[in-house]
Structures are given as structure tokens and as C-alpha cells.
Amino acid sequence: MKNGPYQFSDIQFINNLHFAYDINAETLLFISQEIKQLLGIGDGDISSAALIQRVHEDDLPLLLEQLKQLKEGNFNGQIQFRARGPENYRWFRMLPLLARSGAQTLLLGNINDITDEIxxxxxxxxxxxxxxxxxxxxxxxxxxxxxxxxxxxxxxxxxxxxxxxxxxxxxxxxxxxxxxxxxxxxxxxxxxxxxxxxxxxxxxxxxxxxxxxxxxxxxxxxxxxxxxxxxxxxxxxxxxxxxxxxxxxxxxxxxxxxxxxxxxxxxxxxxxxxxxxxxxxxxxxxxxxxxxxxxxxxxxxxxxxxxxxxxxxxxxxxxxxxxxxxxxxxxxxxxxxxxxxxxxxxxxxxxxxxx
Incomplete structure (x- = not known):
């Protein structure tokens, strides 16, 4: 486990990592270009609030509850939800995990587009x-x-x-x-x-x-x-x-x-x-x-x-x-x-x- 705080340069090249969120600072550190394209967002929109607004209203309460359980250590699994893309809503499957270093806690995740599968x-x-x-x-x-x-x-x-x-x-x-x-x-x-x-x-x-x-x-x-x-x-x-x-x-x-x-x-x-x-x-x-x-x-x-x-x-x-x-x-x-x-x-x- 890393001893010092995580930096953007530490995480952006981790294999299959699509996003990183600093829970304590409430800051989105990284989101992959692939996910940006699927959601139709530019670099100026890279904020957790902008991403949350794209989640389908029917899926948002369950998504937030599962993330809350994850932070408390009570959730281990995959999360499925819909999010708005450039043309319509698409289905995504997220595999989240927590990474801790000292007082810093990161929410890391892999996200796959499963619209065709659904x-x-x-x-x-x-x-x-x-x-x-x-x-x-x-x-x-x-x-x-x-x-x-x-x-x-x-x-x-x-x-x-x-x-x-x-x-x-x-x-x-x-x-x-x-x-x-x-x-x-x-x-x-x-x-x-x-x-x-x-x-x-x-x-x-x-x-x-x-x-x-x-x-x-x-x-x-x-x-x-x-x-x-x-x-x-x-x-x-x-x-x-x-x-x-x-x-x-x-x-x-x-x-x-x-x-x-x-x-x-x-x-x-x-x-x-x-x-x-x-x-x-x-x-x-x-x-x-x-x-x-x-x-x-x-x-x-x-x-x-x-x-x-x-x-x-x-x-x-x-x-x-x-x-x-x-x-x-x-x-x-x-x-x-x-x-x-x-x-x-x-x-x-x-x-x-x-x-």
C-alpha cells in the first residue's frame, strides 16, 4: 500500500481504471477518455456533480446507497445503472473498490458499457x-x-x-x-x-x-x-x-x-x-x-x-x-x-x- 497521498500521476495509468474519486476531498481526480466519450462530456465537465446529474433518476437512489455501503465496508460487488450519453441513456456496470493511504481514501472503479447485453x-x-x-x-x-x-x-x-x-x-x-x-x-x-x-x-x-x-x-x-x-x-x-x-x-x-x-x-x-x-x-x-x-x-x-x-x-x-x-x-x-x-x-x- 502506498504510504503518501495518491496523485493524479499515480493513478491515471493503472490498467483498466476508468475513474478515481477522493472521498474525503470530494474531488474527482481522474476519468478515462473512453468514459468521457460514452457520456459525451468534455474536459471542462469533469466533476462528480456533473456525472451524478447524468445518472437516470430511477437508478440514482440505489447507486448512492450502494456507494454509501461501499464506503462503510458493507458492499462488495457490481453496480448497474443507466447514465445519459450524447444521444440517449446507456447501461453501465461498475466494479468499485476502496484504496486507502493514511487519511486519504479513494474510490476507484472499472466501468463497462453493457447496453447491448441488457x-x-x-x-x-x-x-x-x-x-x-x-x-x-x-x-x-x-x-x-x-x-x-x-x-x-x-x-x-x-x-x-x-x-x-x-x-x-x-x-x-x-x-x-x-x-x-x-x-x-x-x-x-x-x-x-x-x-x-x-x-x-x-x-x-x-x-x-x-x-x-x-x-x-x-x-x-x-x-x-x-x-x-x-x-x-x-x-x-x-x-x-x-x-x-x-x-x-x-x-x-x-x-x-x-x-x-x-x-x-x-x-x-x-x-x-x-x-x-x-x-x-x-x-x-x-x-x-x-x-x-x-x-x-x-x-x-x-x-x-x-x-x-x-x-x-x-x-x-x-x-x-x-x-x-x-x-x-x-x-x-x-x-x-x-x-x-x-x-x-x-x-x-x-x-x-x-x-
């Missing part, structure tokens, strides 16, 4: 969103009406006066059941085959979403289980890829239905804690043998079992669940006891800025 990510996100919208339509907008139609058909079969009408109602019911199986198969295949994919996250009231999901099963006359739902708050917001996260719910519900008997109970609980949201998915079914628990999240696991009614297993369902939870920065584990039931627990971290 544009590519946004384009991918746009098409991912379109695909997810179709999956959401299949998983929710179509499945819900089909379940309602199933309920109506059950009533028609019960009230039908002739055997012919009962047979016709049964035929339509079987067709709807096959349609649901096709939808579920398509959704499962999609999430099994796309493990390397961009998430399209948005702010979701997950309590409302799961409550609606459970209500669909409550209305169904074919599941013959009791479904309960609890939350410690009426509204809990998370940044999630909705289509993928609901596939977690679909896979866990499918598991619960496969390994419970008619009359058993499936309970979903959401609990918001200071730094995370906890989901628990509990059933009163046959449970999982203790020696199989360590392997249930493995792909093509030998712990996979056919359902109580012979439903087949791919050995992929829970591995997909674990992948999706991991994509959201979360963790999942399982607690189970044979003949007493199973609980899957998911922790998803809260993004403070969106909670």
Missing part, C-alpha cells in the same frame, strides 16, 4: 414472458374451467334419469380428465427439459395466488380430499417467475394426490418471516421411508414410486421442484414418517426492495 437479456425475457403466458393459460386459465365442468358433469350424472344420459356424461367426464392429463404432461415436460433458462420475475401477491389455487381443488368433486390453506398475512409479495413457481405447487400437489387416500388432508401454509417466506406443503398420506428421503430430489431417483392407484413416475418431478426453487434463491427439504404423512418446506428469500 438489450439481449430484455429480448430473451420478452419471449420467455410470451411462452410463460401460454403456460400460465394452460396451467390456470384452462385447467380451472375444466375442473368446473367436471363438477357440473358429476351433478348431471347424479341427476340423470336415464342410463344413456349417465353414460354420455361419463364419456364427457373422461374426455375432460384426459385433457387435464395432457395439460399436466405438457407442463411437466416443459419444466423438465428447460433447466437452463432465464427467469421472468414479477412482483406477485403469493397469498392471493395460492389461495385461488387451493380453492380450485376444494371445488373439485374428483379429488375426494380435504384441502386447507393458512397464511400469517393477507398479502405477501415476492419477486417470482409465476409460471415456474406455480409448477412447484403443481408437482407437490400431484405428489400429495398420488400418495394419499380419499378422505386425507392436504394443507398449504405460508409464513412471512423477517428475511424469507416459508411455504409448507403437508399431507396425511402414506409417507416416505426414511432411507429414501436423502434421494428424493435426485434426477431419475430410485426413490421414485408409482402412486397408490398405479400413477407412473418419471423420477424427475421433485428434482424439477428443487431446480425451480434454487433458481429463486430458495431451499427445499422434506420431513416424512411412514403412515403419518409428508411435509415439504420451501424457504424463499425476500427482496427487501420489493416486499
Amino acid at each position: 438489450a439481449q437479456v430484455e429480448m430473451i425475457a420478452k419471449y420467455t414472458h410470451k411462452k410463460n403466458s401460454i403456460l400460465h393459460m394452460l396451467g390456470h386459465d384452462l385447467r380451472g374451467p375444466i375442473n368446473i365442468a367436471q363438477t357440473v358433469l358429476q351433478l348431471m350424472k347424479h341427476d340423470a334419469s336415464s342410463e344413456l344420459m349417465q353414460q354420455r356424461a361419463q364419456h364427457v367426464s373422461e374426455t375432460l380428465t384426459e385433457s387435464l392429463k395432457m395439460i399436466n404432461s405438457l407442463l411437466s415436460r416443459e419444466f423438465m427439459e428447460t433447466t437452463d433458462i432465464t427467469l421472468y420475475k414479477k412482483r406477485i401477491n403469493i397469498v392471493k395466488k395460492i389461495a385461488e389455487y387451493i380453492e380450485e381443488y376444494r371445488r373439485s368433486t374428483t379429488t375426494k380430499r380435504t384441502f386447507t390453506f393458512f397464511s400469517n398475512k393477507d398479502e405477501i409479495y415476492l419477486m417470482l417467475d409465476e409460471a415456474k413457481f406455480m409448477q412447484v405447487m403443481n408437482n407437490l400437489m400431484s405428489n400429495a394426490l398420488k400418495f394419499t387416500h380419499p378422505g386425507d388432508t392436504v394443507t398449504v401454509t405460508i409464513t412471512q418471516e423477517p428475511e424469507m417466506v416459508r411455504f409448507s406443503f403437508t399431507d396425511t398420506g402414506i409417507g416416505i421411508p426414511e432411507d429414501q428421503l436423502p434421494r428424493i430430489f435426485d434426477k431419475f431417483t430410485s426413490a421414485g414410486r408409482n402412486g397408490l392407484n398405479g400413477e407412473p413416475t418419471t423420477g424427475l418431478g421433485l428434482s424439477v421442484v428443487k431446480d425451480i426453487v434454487s433458481w429463486h434463491g430458495g431451499k427445499i427439504w422434506c420431513q416424512s414418517e411412514v403412515n403419518k404423512g409428508t411435509t415439504f418446506i420451501i424457504n424463499i428469500p425476500i427482496n427487501i426492495s420489493t416486499a
